[in-house]
Amino acid sequence: MFEVFRTIVRRDLTLAVRRRSDVFTTLFFFIIVVSLFPLGIGPEMNTLRLIAPGVVWVAALLASMLALERLFSVDFEDGTLEQMLLTPQPVTLLVLGKVTAHWLVTGLPLVLMAPLLGLQYDLSTEALGVLLLSLLLGTPALSLIGAIGAALTLGLRGGGVLVSLLVLPLCIPVLIFGAGAVEANVSGLGEQGHLSMLGAILLLSLVLAPVATAAALRISAE
């Protein structure tokens, strides 16, 4: 079972390495959006510090939306998805493998880049740590929830817009608690509560999202 999971992850990572441009699109989008705000707003430290959590989190959310469309569509087009559905493996396991690889490729670089970008907003080292941690807990949840939308809109024209419409409402709690954690730390309230909520959302989506995605894939493959 673990062998299958590992094979899927390794397969998708190999494919990502051979198609690097797709990977960098998401990361560059994130970097550009986050870097443009300080330039547009001007060097007002207090304002920047105030908007930092929200800006970084909104950018992370949009970047992960941007990457979603390709999660299943490429496999759908060349018929490998159909083959995966016909293997004697639980579809939820395949979904989990694909989402894991997807997060490693599109989510993890954002998480690692965020503290560096946060410097532009004059965040304290501690706040940067909380930002990193909140993204580390939040972005996998975004990928998992997004996978449901990506699976549902498979093979539809203009699927990209539809995915955003379907998935964004579900992602809002992640945004609120993610940005909230950093804000709470900056204002000295303590970030524990928010991070616990993020952890809970991640666990919940880890259990439920693959099941929903598997069901959606079966419908879309018809």
Added chain:
Amino acid sequence: MLEIADLECVRGDRRLFSGLTFSLKPGELLHLHGHNGSGKTTLMRAICGLIQPTAGKVRWKGESIRQLGEEFSRDLVYIGHKNGIKDDLNGVENLRIGCVLEGVSITDRQAWEALEQMGLRGHEDLPTRVLSQGQKRRVAMARLLVNRAQLWILDEPFTALDLAAVDFLQSVIRSHVEDGGMVILTTHQEVSLTRGQVKQLQLGWKEDGNV
């Protein structure tokens, strides 16, 4: 044994076939006939379980494939119009990943040998993106050489293949049937497999399908 009972499929608002009943025993080959759009692919996908039929049942060894689920997948190989191979991976990688997912373990060596038998010597480690249509089809068909599934469902297996490959594939299919396997295939080409001792099924919208 594969049993199709009273199967009906509707695509869009057109009924492709209804009341379709037949069975396939080990050592039998079923050749599906029918003009374009008569529902051959739909029938094959319904047998695989990729499409939920509007009515009727597909049974494998006496049990509904819905209940069997992954058990049934273990006994099945389906190769459709799409080759189901990744363009950015080479033949060996494609074959090996496919095998792990199917729960068959093969060594690197076996994968190389299978591809070589399919006439891809010297192309095994090229990304399939650079191969021709026929060569891609050969990579897809190499799965048949390493798989031990009993039921093969092949949708137009001979398209894009040259004569030598068609001959080879026919011999592979023939020996599978002789070893007690079951094959369902469609082809518009007249090949020796599709004549003689095989079951024929004609699909069409005028009459309901029957064996």
